[in-house]
Amino acid sequence: MIDRLCRLLLVLLLLAITAAAPARAASLDAGFRTFLEADIWPAARAEGVPRGVFDAAFTGVSADTKLPDLVLPGGKDTVAEINFQSEFKSGADYLSERAVAGNAATARKLRSRYGDLLSRIEQRYGVPAPIILAIWGRESAFGAAKIPMNAFEVLGTKAFLSRRKAMFREELVAALKIVADGHLKVSEMKSSWAGALGQPQFMPTKFLKYAVDFDGDGRRDIWNSVPDTLASIANYLKAAGWQAGRDWGFEAEIPAAVSCRGEGPDKAYRIGDLVDAGVSRVAGRTFPKDELSATGHLLFPAGRLGPSFVATPNFYVIKEYNNSDLYALFVGHVADRIQGAGPLVGAWRKTDRLTRGDVFRMQEKLVANGRDVGAVDGLAGFKTRRSIGEAEARLGLPETCWPSRALVARL
Structure with a gap:
């Protein structure tokens, strides 16, 4: 009798939950539409976005609650137990030999095909072709990756529900401005799950600041134009402070006497002083002579449980593009491999599985x-x-x- 009663109560509870779901969805959608109208439209109008563009952008759009890093109404503002962003997972996976070698091989072919273009871009912006190619490959598989999501749905949802509402609100208004300025139609505004656009995966505010028309057709087309894509990447890095003539960094053997607590962009060392303290490049190589008197930084992307490096300030410029040590390391290492370097010497050791x-x-x-x-x-x-x-x-x-x-x- 008790078991039968428990089963009945469970069924009634499930029915109640099922019945409440459409009401919650309707309430969320109503809140989303109110947010767009009361908050986003005045901001977009102030930036010169026509009402027709605004209406077209959000026709048929609703909040996508399947996106990561959202705080749903009534939910707790905390991080997810599992991180789905690849840049913050295992270094051994992210910098696997298959991924690095494949990107480097494709980039070498493209460097040959676009040699004249890359030379002109490097001459204008001071950023080496291998770095540009490595970013292009990492961001969109050299333009081959599918980027299927509706940018206005992604950015609108995140401006409404994410943990970083103010940032995504700014990005959403910038996306509307991109269409209003005639760069793309609403139907062409496709993005990643984070709202990044085109082959270089620029957030909309970065597009407005750094995208360039390098092919001279009057449009900053980072979706279809290879010259505009590559030059825009270079322009971004130059604006972020790229130091022409310097490398991104060097894999190094760092003795225990040089503490891993000394890493970071806010702790600078003369590279020659690091050498005097026992730091050396791997495989018997030496640091370039012109680097010995320059500034370097210790880098332990997996602490003492992975490869270690002496990074230059250019490493942190790459991080301005994507704020991940593994991302910047991937770009720098692929750039080296494009130029004939071998795999990393240091091993990624097994670590505790922590969420x-x-x-x-x-x-x-x-x-x-x-x-x-x-x-x-x-x-x-x-x-x-x-x-x-x-x-x-x-x-x-x-x-x-x-x-x-x-x-x-x-x-």
């Missing part, structure tokens, strides 16, 4: 202990890695500068 949520909670504990982890976002950036090293040193653990279950237990 983004695990790292988020670790960061909270580190902050509670007075550590500076940067953003508490579940991602092991350089400030989090340094803070882990500091905590390990204080607790008498081996200094790895990488999240581990042993440190979680001690914190």
